[in-house]
Amino acid sequence: MPQADSSSRPDADTLLASIDRQRLPKHIAIIMDGNGRWARERGKSRIEGHRAGVQSVREAVTTCRELGIQVLTLYAFSQENWRRPRLEVRALMRFLDEFLKKELSTMLDNNIRLATIGRVEELPAAARDTLNDVKQRTATNDGMTLVLSLAYGGRQEILEAARRLAVEAKAGTLDPDRITEADLAARLDTAGLPDPDLMIRTSGEQRISNFLPWQMAYTEFWFTPALWPDFRKADLYGAVLDFQSRERRYGLTGDQVTPHAKRA
Helix, strand or coil, X not given: CXXXXXXXXXXXXXXXXXXXXXXXXXXXXXXXXXXXXHHHHCCCCHHHHHHHHHHHHHHHHHHHHHHCXXXXXXXXXXXXXXXXXHHHHHHHHXXXXXXXXXXXXXXXXXXXXXXXXXXXXXXCHHHHHXXXXXXXXXXXXXXXXXXXXXXXXXXXXXXXXXHHHHHHHHCCCCCHHHCCHHHHHCCCCCCCCCCCCEEEECCCCCCCCCCCCCCCCCCEEEECCCCHHHCCHHHHHHHHHHHHCCCCCCCCCHHHHCCHHHCC
């Protein structure tokens, strides 16, 4: 799978000038990986790595908004992350609360709507209350949707959607023989959002880690060795340019997607 070499990339302005604004991905999803490794390489605590990663979150959000991306989904905290050391989990929840409070004005000024996926009800009360407040205050914004994936697990999401379908079928409001992919998708946390066109993962790891497995059936993957705290707009531009170089066939042949008459 494609993996970026950040050491040889041109500067951000050069990359931006090469992007075709008519062929942008509608939805970018990012697995923000490498905070702990970044901290370890510098003799710092994992908590300091997460703190450094907050700046990359800000840059990713503002860059996507400036570029014209419709939806940005950030894998902020997985169901599995609850098993991390208690102090680290507390720090992550504190950073989430601080980030939302500091960035609310930016979201309002830039017409960004906040949404969430995952079991948000499991978060500490302070973070949950701040989330709900920011979601409510940005609800009418329509410039870009920022989706935070919190206490999220893709298999759990699909399982819960299947349970909802089963309850409706048992109640007689849904015919089991007529259930479609659209029916299941409508019961996922991401209902109403387009599937990701591009998934970016930092730190060199090349897996999706239970992140949007249903939604990413036809997503283009882009991996970079850059650790998340080092991820900047040049990296994001590079990912978009790589996305634009690909032919998305959705099971068709190349000739069906781009007939010879339209090539060259």
